[in-house]
Amino acid sequence: MNQSPLVIGARSIDVGYFNVKFTLGRPASHGGPAPVGNFPAIAPVLRSGAARHMEGVAQPDGCVVPINGVTYFVGPGAAQRGSGTDARLVKEDYATSDRYLALLRGALWRIAGDAGDAGDAKDVVIRRLGLGLPLNTYFDAAQALRDRAVGEHVVGAGANERRVTVEQARVIVQPQGTIIHFGYTNGGKPLEGVTMVVDPGGGTLDWYLSERTTPYWERSGAYPKAMLACAYAVADRLDPGWRDQPAIVDRIDRAIREQRSSFTVQGQEIQMAEHRPAVEQVLDESIDQMLTAVGKMDDVDHLLFTGGGASVFSARLQKRYPRLKKITRMDVDPIYSNVRGFQVVAEADLASAKGW
Ligand SMILES: Nc1ncnc2c1ncn2[C@@H]1O[C@H](COP(=O)(O)OP(=O)(O)OP(=O)(O)O)[C@@H](O)[C@H]1O
Ligand SMILES: [Mg+2]
Structure with missing residues (x-):
C-alpha cells in the first residue's frame, strides 16, 4: 500500500x-539562520548509466539523476564519479541546461533525505521552493526555471530513489536574496539609503542597487567573469587542460581566495606571485564593467559584499578606490546569504497562502 507523502513547508x-546551496528548513523553535548544505556544481555523466559500487568499499556521497537518457551523478562526492575532466562551464544557457536540472534535483534529493524523523523519507512534497538567477539571465530564464522546478522529480536509483514534488516555486534575482536575508537578520529592517550588493560568485559578478527594497534595474547587472575566470587565467598560463579538472581548479581557487604564496600539482610547487597580475587583470575587467554600469557611486550609502569571492573582490576594489572602504560591509557567511534570502521569501509565500 502506498504511504501518503511527507509534506514539508518552505x-x-x-x-x-561553483557551488549548489540549499536550506534544510528552519527549526520551528527559533528564527535563527536556516540550516544549509552545499555540494560542488559539477554533474559528471556516468557512461555506464549507473553508479558502480563494490561491497565493503566506501561510496562517493551523492545520487544518480537520469535526464533525457543521460545519467548524471550529483553530490559532495561527484568529483570521485567524474572522468577527471568535468569543467564548470560559465555559459548563459546554464539555467536551461540538463546539467543545471541535474544539480537542482540533486539538491531536492538532499532536502528530502533530511526531512522526516528517520531522514529516509521516500516521498516528499515541498510546498514552496525559493530559487534565484543572476541578473543577466533572470528576465529570459525565470519563467522556464519555475516551470521546470514545479511538479514531480524522481531522483536517485534503487533503494536510494526519492520522489520530490514541488507545489509552487518562486524565482528572484540572486542578490535580492542577500538584501532580504540582511533585512531579516537585522530585525526586519533593510539598510537605510541606497545599498549596492556586490556578489562575486564562481561564474558571475552580480551587482544590485536598491533603495530599501526598490531596485534600480538600469544600474544593476552581472558580468560573466568572477572567481572561476581568475582560476582559469592562472590555469591557462600553466596548462590550459587544467581548466577541465575540478580538483586542480579548486587548488588554484583556494590559493587565490586565501592569498597563498603557492599551490601544488603532482608534487610541483607553483608560485603564485608571477601569476597574480593575470588574476588582477580579470578582477579589474569585471570591476570596470560593474563601475561603468553603475555610473557615479556618490549616492551609494552601503556596499554589501557577499558570495564566495567577496573578500578577493572587495580587497581589489578597495585597493583601487580606498574611499569606498568606509561604506563597505562584508556579509556574514557570504556563500549562503542568497539561499537564506530565498528561504525567507518561500516562507513568506507559504505564510500568505495560509492567510496569516
Ligand atoms: N568553504 C569555503 N569557504 C569560503 N569560500 C569558499 C568555500 N568554498 C568555496 N569558496 C569560494 O566560493 C567561490 C564560489 O562562490 P559562490 O558559492 O558564491 O559561487 P556560486 O554562487 O556558485 O557562483 P555564481 O553566483 O557565479 O553562480 C569559490 O570560487 C571559492 O573561492
Ligand atoms: Mg552565487
Whole structure:
C-alpha cells in the first residue's frame, strides 16, 4: 500500500556556477539562520548509466539523476564519479541546461533525505521552493526555471530513489536574496539609503542597487567573469587542460581566495606571485564593467559584499578606490546569504497562502 507523502513547508536552492546551496528548513523553535548544505556544481555523466559500487568499499556521497537518457551523478562526492575532466562551464544557457536540472534535483534529493524523523523519507512534497538567477539571465530564464522546478522529480536509483514534488516555486534575482536575508537578520529592517550588493560568485559578478527594497534595474547587472575566470587565467598560463579538472581548479581557487604564496600539482610547487597580475587583470575587467554600469557611486550609502569571492573582490576594489572602504560591509557567511534570502521569501509565500 502506498504511504501518503511527507509534506514539508518552505525550502530554497541556489544553483551557482561553483557551488549548489540549499536550506534544510528552519527549526520551528527559533528564527535563527536556516540550516544549509552545499555540494560542488559539477554533474559528471556516468557512461555506464549507473553508479558502480563494490561491497565493503566506501561510496562517493551523492545520487544518480537520469535526464533525457543521460545519467548524471550529483553530490559532495561527484568529483570521485567524474572522468577527471568535468569543467564548470560559465555559459548563459546554464539555467536551461540538463546539467543545471541535474544539480537542482540533486539538491531536492538532499532536502528530502533530511526531512522526516528517520531522514529516509521516500516521498516528499515541498510546498514552496525559493530559487534565484543572476541578473543577466533572470528576465529570459525565470519563467522556464519555475516551470521546470514545479511538479514531480524522481531522483536517485534503487533503494536510494526519492520522489520530490514541488507545489509552487518562486524565482528572484540572486542578490535580492542577500538584501532580504540582511533585512531579516537585522530585525526586519533593510539598510537605510541606497545599498549596492556586490556578489562575486564562481561564474558571475552580480551587482544590485536598491533603495530599501526598490531596485534600480538600469544600474544593476552581472558580468560573466568572477572567481572561476581568475582560476582559469592562472590555469591557462600553466596548462590550459587544467581548466577541465575540478580538483586542480579548486587548488588554484583556494590559493587565490586565501592569498597563498603557492599551490601544488603532482608534487610541483607553483608560485603564485608571477601569476597574480593575470588574476588582477580579470578582477579589474569585471570591476570596470560593474563601475561603468553603475555610473557615479556618490549616492551609494552601503556596499554589501557577499558570495564566495567577496573578500578577493572587495580587497581589489578597495585597493583601487580606498574611499569606498568606509561604506563597505562584508556579509556574514557570504556563500549562503542568497539561499537564506530565498528561504525567507518561500516562507513568506507559504505564510500568505495560509492567510496569516
Ligand atoms: N568553504 C569555503 N569557504 C569560503 N569560500 C569558499 C568555500 N568554498 C568555496 N569558496 C569560494 O566560493 C567561490 C564560489 O562562490 P559562490 O558559492 O558564491 O559561487 P556560486 O554562487 O556558485 O557562483 P555564481 O553566483 O557565479 O553562480 C569559490 O570560487 C571559492 O573561492
Ligand atoms: Mg552565487
